[in-house]
Each structure stands twice: as structure tokens, then as C-alpha cells.
Amino acid sequence: MPVRMKDIAADLGISVVTISKVLRDHPDIGEETRQRVLQRVKELHYRPNVTARSLVTGRSYLIGLVVPDLLHPFFAEVAKSLARVIRTRGYSLIIASSEEDPELEEQEIEHMVARGPDGLVIAASTLSSAILQRLDEQQQAYVLIDRKFTGLSANFVGTDDIAVGDLATTHLINRGCKRIAHIRGRENSTGAKRLEGYKRALERGGLNFSDKYVILRETVDIESRLQGNFAMQRLLAMHPKPDGVFCYNDPMAIGAMEAILAAGLRIPKDIAIIGCGNLHYSDLLRVPLSSIDQQSALIGARAGKLMLSIVESKATPQPKSVLLEPHLVERASTARTSRQTAKE
Amino acid sequence: MPVRMKDIAADLGISVVTISKVLRDHPDIGEETRQRVLQRVKELHYRPNVTARSLVTGRSYLIGLVVPDLLHPFFAEVAKSLARVIRTRGYSLIIASSEEDPELEEQEIEHMVARGPDGLVIAASTLSSAILQRLDEQQQAYVLIDRKFTGLSANFVGTDDIAVGDLATTHLINRGCKRIAHIRGRENSTGAKRLEGYKRALERGGLNFSDKYVILRETVDIESRLQGNFAMQRLLAMHPKPDGVFCYNDPMAIGAMEAILAAGLRIPKDIAIIGCGNLHYSDLLRVPLSSIDQQSALIGARAGKLMLSIVESKATPQPKSVLLEPHLVERASTARTSRQTAKE
Numbered sequence: 001m002p003v004r005m006k007d008i009a010a011d012l013g014i015s016v017v018t019i020s021k022v023l024r025d026h027p028d029i030g031e032e033t034r035q036r037v038l039q040r041v042k043e044l045h046y047r048p049n050v051t052a053r054s055l056v057t058g059r060s061y062l063i064g065l066v067v068p069d070l071l072h073p074f075f076a077e078v079a080k081s082l083a084r085v086i087r088t089r090g091y092s093l094i095i096a097s098s099e100e101d102p103e104l105e106e107q108e109i110e111h112m113v114a115r116g117p118d119g120l121v122i123a124a125s126t127l128s129s130a131i132l133q134r135l136d137e138q139q140q141a142y143v144l145i146d147r148k149f150t151g152l153s154a155n156f157v158g159t160d161d162i163a164v165g166d167l168a169t170t171h172l173i174n175r176g177c178k179r180i181a182h183i184r185g186r187e188n189s190t191g192a193k194r195l196e197g198y199k200r201a202l203e204r205g206g207l208n209f210s211d212k213y214v215i216l217r218e219t220v221d222i223e224s225r226l227q228g229n230f231a232m233q234r235l236l237a238m239h240p241k242p243d244g245v246f247c248y249n250d251p252m253a254i255g256a257m258e259a260i261l262a263a264g265l266r267i268p269k270d271i272a273i274i275g276c277g278n279l280h281y282s283d284l285l286r287v288p289l290s291s292i293d294q295q296s297a298l299i300g301a302r303a304g305k306l307m308l309s310i311v312e313s314k315a316t317p318q319p320k321s322v323l324l325e326p327h328l329v330e331r332a333s334t335a336r337t338s339r340q341t342a343k344e
Numbered sequence: 345m346p347v348r349m350k351d352i353a354a355d356l357g358i359s360v361v362t363i364s365k366v367l368r369d370h371p372d373i374g375e376e377t378r379q380r381v382l383q384r385v386k387e388l389h390y391r392p393n394v395t396a397r398s399l400v401t402g403r404s405y406l407i408g409l410v411v412p413d414l415l416h417p418f419f420a421e422v423a424k425s426l427a428r429v430i431r432t433r434g435y436s437l438i439i440a441s442s443e444e445d446p447e448l449e450e451q452e453i454e455h456m457v458a459r460g461p462d463g464l465v466i467a468a469s470t471l472s473s474a475i476l477q478r479l480d481e482q483q484q485a486y487v488l489i490d491r492k493f494t495g496l497s498a499n500f501v502g503t504d505d506i507a508v509g510d511l512a513t514t515h516l517i518n519r520g521c522k523r524i525a526h527i528r529g530r531e532n533s534t535g536a537k538r539l540e541g542y543k544r545a546l547e548r549g550g551l552n553f554s555d556k557y558v559i560l561r562e563t564v565d566i567e568s569r570l571q572g573n574f575a576m577q578r579l580l581a582m583h584p585k586p587d588g589v590f591c592y593n594d595p596m597a598i599g600a601m602e603a604i605l606a607a608g609l610r611i612p613k614d615i616a617i618i619g620c621g622n623l624h625y626s627d628l629l630r631v632p633l634s635s636i637d638q639q640s641a642l643i644g645a646r647a648g649k650l651m652l653s654i655v656e657s658k659a660t661p662q663p664k665s666v667l668l669e670p671h672l673v674e675r676a677s678t679a680r681t682s683r684q685t686a687k688e
Binding site: 095 | 405406417421427434437455456478598601629630
């Protein structure tokens with residue numbers, strides 16, 4: 001039987017109101033009483049009842065997070081920093097993975113909404129904006145992370161994805177690559193904008209864009225390494241082969257490197273590779289991987305702060321968009337001088 | 345305003361009871377009615393209300409998971425497979441990280457219990473058994489994963505950790521290592537049993553056990569790579585240096601490899617390395633890492649099934665312990681013939 005506030009009150013011979021005030025840090029209470037209450041609260045392992053608190057505030061103190069895959073380090077890092085921020089105000093994180101499956105993604109969101117969370121943080125993968133419009137109609141607060149929707153005015157925290165594609169591709173051009181391929185993301189904002197940045201950099205660098213050098217696979221966030229490997233095998237079968245590849249994310253880049261090394265080619269001499277995400281271990285790989293850092297921990301933290309400000313404000317605030325600047329991390333997978341010519 | 349069951353009933357001109365029966369797959373209802381209801385439920389995006397369902401069943405449909413760190417791929421994999429299993433029966437996962445901090449771990453567990461989850465899944469790191477006894481007194485269902493407590497009869501799903509230490513160490517002995525060090529885990533069951541397995545294997549192999557070859561760092565699950573690097577630096581300063589190291593987990597092993605390579609030594613020729621966890625990318629590292637596979641996905645899935653059976657049974661079932669067999673995955677970091685002699 002958990003200890004209740006009134007048990008502590010009876011035990012100390014003071015009122016429940018006094019104890020409640022101590023726990024809410026109310027200035028009314030003298031220091032001696034405060035210490036006595038806190039001491040007893042600690043000894044008896046008293047936990048303020050979340051249900052009771054919910055009745056008072058009308059909040060569930062639950063924030064839902066929907067991501068494509070928890071095993072993808074980018075989303076794990078977002079989840080970790082998001083949880084850390086919301087915990088400071090007594091909120092818990094419910095997590096669901098959509099596994100890049102449109103039906104599952106919709107189901108998971110509906111299932112979460114049915115729980116009545118104070119807010120949802122969504123990294124959409126296959127989602128249509130109709131579902132988000134429904135959330136708007138139901139006045140369900142939500143923050144999108146990583147993937148944005150055009151034509152929808154929603155709270156958003158993510159990276160400038162055009163800059164991601166531009167930075168990565170420009171870096172390959174600066175390293176002397178002439179035939180730069182792109183293993184791209186899905187047809188959502190992240191995938192489309194990184195592709196756009198890639199095209200912009202090619203144009204600025206005076207290189208031709210060719211459709212056949214852009215490869216799209218069925219999934220990009222789950223089984224990414226395998227998908228990156230398959231995509232690279234297709235690129236290796238082309239004549240001429242690319243001499244540089246910008247991959248949508250690091251796990252896909254790791255798969256692409258596998259395929260290149262398995263074909264007996266050298267990285268970066270024959271083909272230079274750059275990914276995105278700057279994941280752990282990227283620098284300890286067989287060929288340390290150059291990457292675009294998206295500041296994943298910061299995305300989670302900023303989403304958490306934005307969510308708290310929405311949930312705890314009395315009126316509905318205007319939607320806010322937070323765009324973080326990506327930056328280049330150079331490692332061995334692109335470390336070639338611009339004079340080296342790639343072998344065909 | 346979300347659609348309610350009675351809106352659908354009014355819309356179709358049938359009773360709420362009929363709709364409820366359709367949704368519970370009750371045999372009373374004719375196929376035509378069933379199809380009409382399901383069709384309308386889909387069109388109107390009706391979601392059975394979790395709160396209403398909770399009132400009937402007395403369950404919250406929340407399962408809490410407390411892990412040291414979500415970013416550690418082992419725990420991310422456990423979380424993913426656990427969520428997948430409980431989702432099939434309409435349960436959601438709340439996640440908290442203890443960050444290997446005793447106070448935070450206790451707080452997070454108390455905070456979760458205050459939410460009234462149907463069950464908790466706990467990967468304890470610094471936890472004392474007193475907290476678990478309190479959960480027992482409060483009749484809070486829980487399943488321990490990965491770390492066990494002696495003298496406590498609790499539900500448990502994990503790996504045979506003595507076998508982990510034995511397998512890893514025996515493998516190093518078979519590869520000709522004579523001075524085998526251990527970068528160990530904390531003073532909990534996982535850390536203690538892997539150490540025990542290491543000692544057993546040394547004894548069976550006729551090698552001396554020496555305290556100075558066993559290194560313990562402040563944390564093992566957070567900042568593991570850095571901690572592994574520091575531990576290895578201490579081992580490298582010894583005379584004679586070890587020629588084989590069994591590391592508590594793969595991230596620590598990766599840090600140890602960094603330190604060895606930075607010192608200009610070769611893996612496995614000078615020092616062979618084996619970790620535990622068989623994490624993603626282990627085979628694409630600069631030196632692909634041998635490891636003991638703990639079947640992390642299976643741990644999550646089995647914990648989920650065990651939790652569902654506890655939560656959904658009428659009586660409190662007898663505590664059950666599920667111990668999975670680890671197995672060896674050999675890669676380049678231990679690939680030397682037993683005849684090679686390590687350089688001092």
C-alpha cells in the first residue's frame with residue numbers, strides 16, 4: 001500500500017495542506033516545518049500521485065514519441081535527449097516505432113492519441129499530412145522532428161536539409177570527384193531536400209546532374225546498411241562508375257562502403273563516400289566515415305523544450321520552426337587530394 | 345472532437361452494445377452488420393478510448409522500461425523488441441534512462457510506479473534490492489532483464505553471464521593468449537558473473553588469475569567507449585602487458601581497440617580483443633570485433649511475453665527465470681593462430 005499525503009500529515013501532526021505546500025515549494029512554510037516534512041517524505045518513500053496531479057492540472061504528463069526505428073542511433077539519441085528535458089518537469093516519454101510502414105505509423109499515432117498524451121513528437125516517415133490535419137482538428141499538440149510537411153503550418157525542429165545535401169556534395173567536388181552519385185532518402189522533406197541540396201551543389205560546381213546516379217531503395221531507416229549495400233551494387237554496375245557517393249544517412253553509407261570494399265575497390269581513392277548523421281563509431285570503421293553532423297541530441301532537446309512551452313502555455317502558441325545548421329565532419333572516406341583521378 | 349462509439353451507433357442506427365461486440369470480435373454478430381460497423385469505424389477514424397477500456401479492465405495498458413542508457417545499442421534493441429511484443433495486445437511502452445546514477449535510477453522507478461503501469465521491465469545498474477522489495481510489497485509487477493539479484497525471487501530474462509565470461513576467455517586461450525586481462529562490469533550480477541566465468545576459464549586453461557589484470561571503471565554502460573580506452577591505457581602501462589583482453593561489452597572493447605592502435609600495437613597480433621553484445625557495425629570496424637552474442641532482441645521479446653502473461657493472468661504467477669545461451673562470434677580481433685607469440 002503506497003504512503004499517502006494524509007498518512008504523512010497524521011504522522012507529523014500537521015495538515016495535508018501544509019505538506020502539499022512544502023512539496024510545491026510554497027513560500028508560506030517555515031524552514032523547520034519544511035525540513036521535517038521533506039525528511040519524512042524521504043523516509044517513507046512518499047510519491048506524489050500522478051493521477052491526483054492530473055486531476056488538478058488536466059494533464060496526463062505523458063509525451064508520445066513516434067520514430068521510424070529506435071535502433072537507428074539518430075532516433076535513439078533524439079529520444080534520450082528529449083526524455084531528459086521533459087523529465088525535469090515530471091513528464092514521461094511513451095515511445096512507438098513505425099518501422100517505415102505507413103499503416104503501422106498511422107495506427108501507432110492513433111493508439112497514442114487514444115491515451116490522451118499532452119503532446120506528440122513525431123519523426124514522420126511515410127505519413128500523409130491528412131493524419132496531421134486530423135491531429136489539428138482534435139487539438140492534439142504535436143511537434144514534428146526531422147521531417148517537415150509542405151503546406152502545413154506545424155511546430156518543427158530539424159536540420160536544414162538542403163544545406164546537408166549541399167555541404168556533402170560540395171565536399172566531394174572539392175575532393176576532386178567528377179561523377180557524384182546520391183543514395184537518396186524517401187519522398188519526404190528530408191529525402192527531397194537533401195536531393196535538392198545535392199543538385200544545387202552539382203550545378204554550382206559545373207557538374208551534370210543525371211537521374212541514373214540517384215538511387216532510391218524501399219527503406220532508408222530500417223535495414224539501412226543492407227539497403228545501402230544494394231544501392232551501391234547498382235552504382236558499381238554502371239559505366240562509368242561514380243567516383244563519389246553522398247549517402248542519405250550513415251548506416252546506408254556503411255553499407256555502401258561494404259559493397260565497394262567487397263568489389264575490391266579502394267575508399268576514397270576509387271570512390272569517396274560521405275554520409276549524414278555523424279553516428280557513434282563512424283570514426284572507428286574500417287575506413288573512418290566522413291559525415292554531415294545533424295546535432296541529433298540538440299534536435300531532441302529543442303523538441304522537448306518546444307513541447308513543454310506548448311503544453312504549459314494557457315493559449316495555443318503560434319507554430320514555431322527551429323532549423324539547426326548542419327556541419328561537415330571530414331574523415332578518411334573522403335580524404336583524397338583534388339588532383340587524384342579516380343580509376344574507372 | 346474525437347468520434348465516440350455512440351456517434352457510430354447513431355450514424356448506423358444500431359446499438360452501442362452491437363458495436364462494442366463487433367470490436368471485441370463477439371460471435372453474436374452477423375457478418376453483414378460486422379462489415380458495416382468495421383467500414384464505418386475505419387471511415388470515421390474511430391479509436392477505442394483507452395481510458396474507457398482501463399475503467400473496465402482496471403489496467404493502464406502502460407509497461408515501463410528502465411534502462412541505463414537508450415543510446416547503448418543493446419538496450420535500444422531490447423526496447424524495440426519489447427515494444428513490438430506488447431503492442432500486439434494494446435500496451436504502450438514508457439521509457440526512462442537511469443544513466444547509471446543510483447539516485448536517478450531510484451527516482452525514475454518511483455516516478456514510473458506513481459503512474460500506475462501494469463508492469464515494469466528493469467535493467468538495473470546500481471539498484472539495491474531494497475527498491476525491488478518495496479515493489480513487491482506494493483504488488484507492482486516487474487521483470488528484471490540482464491541484471492539479476494541474488495536472494496531475490498523475481499521474474500528475470502537474461503543471459504547466462506558465467507557462460508559469457510567463460511566462452512570469451514576460453515576463446516582467447518584457444519588463440520594462444522597467455523596473459524589475459526578483463527575490463528570488467530560493475531559490481532552487479534552481470535559484472536560479477538562475467539568475471540567469474542573469466543576466472544573459471546583461466547583456471548581450466550592452467551593460467552594464473554591476477555587482480556591487477558582486472559580493471560574496473562566508474563561507468564560501463566554510459567561513455568563506455570571512453571572508459572574502455574582509459575582502462576586499456578592502464579593495461580598498456582603494465583609489465584608485462586596482457587596479450588588478450590576480454591571486455592565487458594562491445595563499446596568498451598571498441599575503446600580498448602582505439603587505445604591499442606593509438607599506442608602503435610597490432611590487433612590481434614600483439615593484443616587480441618573480444619567484447620560482448622555483438623552490436624551492429626562490429627564487423628565493419630577498423631579491426632572487426634569478435635564478440636559474445638547475447639541475443640538482445642530475444643531478451644526484449646521474452647521479457648515482453650513474460651510481462652504479458654503476468655499482467656493478464658488472474659492470480660500472481662510464480663516468478664520465472666529465463667536464461668538464454670550466449671554464443672561466440674569470431675572476427676579479426678582474435679584471429680591469430682595459437683602458435684603466434686605475442687610481443688611484449
